[in-house]
Amino acid sequence: xxxxxxxxxxxxxxxxxxxxxxxxxxxxxxxxxxxxxxxxxxxxxxxxxxxxxxxxxxxxxxxxxxxxxxxxxxxxxxxxxxxxxxxxxxxxxxxxxxxxxxxxxxxxxxxxxxxxxxxxxxxxxxxxxxxxxxxxxxxxxxxxxxxxxxxxxxxxxxxxxxxxxxxxxxxxxxxxxxxxxxxxxxxxxxxxxxxxxxxxxxxxxxxxxxxxxxxxxxxxxxxxxxxxxxxxxxxxxxxxxxxxxxxxxxxxxxxxxxxxxxxxxxxxxxxxxxxxxxxxxxxxxxxxxxxxxxxxxxxxxxxxxxxxxxxxxxxxxxxxxxxxxxxxxxxxxxxxxxxxxxxxxxxxx
Amino acid sequence: xxxxxxxxxxxxxxxxxxxxxxxxxxxxxxxxxxxxxxxxxxxxxxxxxxxxxxxxxxxxxxxxxxxxxxxxxxxxxxxxxxxxxxxxxxxxxxxxxxxxxxxxxxxxxxxxxxxxxxxxxxxxxxxxxxxxxxxxxxxxxxxxxxxxxxxxxxxxxxxxxxxxxxxxxxxxxxxxxxxxxxxxxxxxxxxxxxxxxxxxxxxxxxxxxxxxxxxxxxxxxxxxxxxxxxxxxxxxxxxxxxxxxxxxxxxxxxxxxxxxxxxxxxxxxxxxxxxxxxxxxxxxxxxxxxxxxxxxxxxxxxxxxxxxxxxxxxxxxxxxxxxxxxxxxxxxxxxxxxxxxxxxxxxxx
Numbered sequence: 001x002x003x004x005x006x007x008x009x010x011x012x013x014x015x016x017x018x019x020x021x022x023x024x025x026x027x028x029x030x031x032x033x034x035x036x037x038x039x040x041x042x043x044x045x046x047x048x049x050x051x052x053x054x055x056x057x058x059x060x061x062x063x064x065x066x067x068x069x070x071x072x073x074x075x076x077x078x079x080x081x082x083x084x085x086x087x088x089x090x091x092x093x094x095x096x097x098x099x100x101x102x103x104x105x106x107x108x109x110x111x112x113x114x115x116x117x118x119x120x121x122x123x124x125x126x127x128x129x130x131x132x133x134x135x136x137x138x139x140x141x142x143x144x145x146x147x148x149x150x151x152x153x154x155x156x157x158x159x160x161x162x163x164x165x166x167x168x169x170x171x172x173x174x175x176x177x178x179x180x181x182x183x184x185x186x187x188x189x190x191x192x193x194x195x196x197x198x199x200x201x202x203x204x205x206x207x208x209x210x211x212x213x214x215x216x217x218x219x220x221x222x223x224x225x226x227x228x229x230x231x232x233x234x235x236x237x238x239x240x241x242x243x244x245x246x247x248x249x250x251x252x253x254x255x256x257x258x259x260x261x262x263x264x265x266x267x268x269x270x271x272x273x274x275x276x277x278x279x280x281x282x283x284x285x286x287x288x289x290x291x292x293x294x295x296x297x298x299x300x301x302x303x304x305x306x307x308x309x310x311x312x313x314x315x316x317x318x319x320x321x322x323x324x325x326x327x328x329x330x331x332x333x334x335x336x337x338x339x340x341x342x343x344x345x346x347x348x349x
Numbered sequence: 350x351x352x353x354x355x356x357x358x359x360x361x362x363x364x365x366x367x368x369x370x371x372x373x374x375x376x377x378x379x380x381x382x383x384x385x386x387x388x389x390x391x392x393x394x395x396x397x398x399x400x401x402x403x404x405x406x407x408x409x410x411x412x413x414x415x416x417x418x419x420x421x422x423x424x425x426x427x428x429x430x431x432x433x434x435x436x437x438x439x440x441x442x443x444x445x446x447x448x449x450x451x452x453x454x455x456x457x458x459x460x461x462x463x464x465x466x467x468x469x470x471x472x473x474x475x476x477x478x479x480x481x482x483x484x485x486x487x488x489x490x491x492x493x494x495x496x497x498x499x500x501x502x503x504x505x506x507x508x509x510x511x512x513x514x515x516x517x518x519x520x521x522x523x524x525x526x527x528x529x530x531x532x533x534x535x536x537x538x539x540x541x542x543x544x545x546x547x548x549x550x551x552x553x554x555x556x557x558x559x560x561x562x563x564x565x566x567x568x569x570x571x572x573x574x575x576x577x578x579x580x581x582x583x584x585x586x587x588x589x590x591x592x593x594x595x596x597x598x599x600x601x602x603x604x605x606x607x608x609x610x611x612x613x614x615x616x617x618x619x620x621x622x623x624x625x626x627x628x629x630x631x632x633x634x635x636x637x638x639x640x641x642x643x644x645x646x647x648x649x650x651x652x653x654x655x656x657x658x659x660x661x662x663x664x665x666x667x668x669x670x671x672x673x674x675x676x677x678x679x680x681x682x683x684x685x686x687x688x689x690x691x692x693x694x695x696x697x698x
Contacts, residue, residue, distance in 0.1 A: 258628070270620065273617060275587060275606070276587060278636030282635075287626075
């Protein structure tokens, strides 16, 4: 295909706003076409990209609902339009001086084969291609930067502290645990299957791990794993787990709140009853978004790229092949079907 | 009475651990006697004090229960023994070099006429007696220091920010509001009666105030008072109010958690459902205790004493006369019977 050709551009659309758990059928695949060049005369710099890898992330659930109108947060998807999210793409046309044809980029793109990106200044150019490109949807992309900022900047860890991570085998959790181990912390994770618990202990080097679905008493499970209490809880799930953690926090403990995946599909989120523990134990809870920390991205790369190459950090990805399998992969996040970072492969090159 | 005399020493005892709302009858007055001198040969420095003013504070509810075993927090009261709390006292005997007979002090003491204090190094010597001594149970004591630390250190305010305070006419709240106004913030408070709301608006200079008992929809009340959202919520009550506030916080808002008086008497605290808002809005919630900030006490005095003398800060106290009326005053906190800082006068001199 040459620049200017008109080609097929399959897209994933949201059919309608979602309540409850999302289903594959809340999405549809639409075949459209696109001309492989940037439209003339728009006046603003743009890039046309071929999408290679799309990232499935829990926060995307909030974008499937109409009601979440929060200033400063990402917008909801529009029913009848392609959804968007993080992805890795190759530039095939550019009127933006900092990006040229052939460059690889990561950042917000459409769930489609080709995307015209009109805010190219928000893309990250990929300079290091000697690691798997899919890593820029996870380990070296938004989730990796989230883990890095949440652990080092928000949790402000000290060597020897006791760290608990929920959804610990996920895109963010697996990294937080490895960062914490390298930093000299005692690290425990929870996950939702035996396979995931095995990964935590045997692949990611967690000190302890448990399957929350097999623990009738989360408070007891935490007391078993943390006889000396929890200093840092990296919060990915919310609800009952947060309530149990609050009973087990140490004085001056910190809770970076990264996500609450157990709550996003509920009409009314579960109540958290033990908030007064934050007073008695002087606990800091801090919700954060990676957007506020992207100025640290170069520092992050300089830290993590060598660790990857030296084998000190590993990363588990779960691939769905083909855009048509994207909706099932995305929806699978909310039943914990993925093992590790969920990626959709749109194209291998 | 002379040093060495044996005199009456009425005491307030906890009869038994309390569940639910505390009642006067959970306490009893016991008449005992005490010798007005420090026992010989104990080997540790001590002071014997005459108690003048006792402080009624919401945190004391947690000490009436057995179950709250939190390392680093204050101990529970012991049934059958006198309760303790903050108070203002006069030294009548001392084997502690830094305090001499006639000195006034504030700090932890017993709910009794005279107390032998065996940790005198924890007392604060009162150097400024040209203000009402009762102020050292409130404005110039633990609650004042709590307001100062919570507002300036935990909330890290910026001029022009929008501040909401619950239990706003209480010992801490009335001060937080005045600090915030002096700092250049927009300030709204909630309280539980028309009289208290009038105080907030007319005496303490709040921009707006509402009676939470007359607001069927707390979210709507907050939206009415904060069309531009809340930057700082000074949390004194917990439960439903916190849930409503979370819906109205601005991006990068801060919630110093000082207390949760609405929750202390409940067998199971209310659930807080809107915790995910802390992520979308990057909100920091931080439980704190004044103990961690007493190193700022001199700075606090240097700031606040001139403000009192210049009339820039006022303070409303609610006095109960006589130790025998102490239990009713203490219990009254939990139904909001007090207007302003609740003090028990044990003796006027």
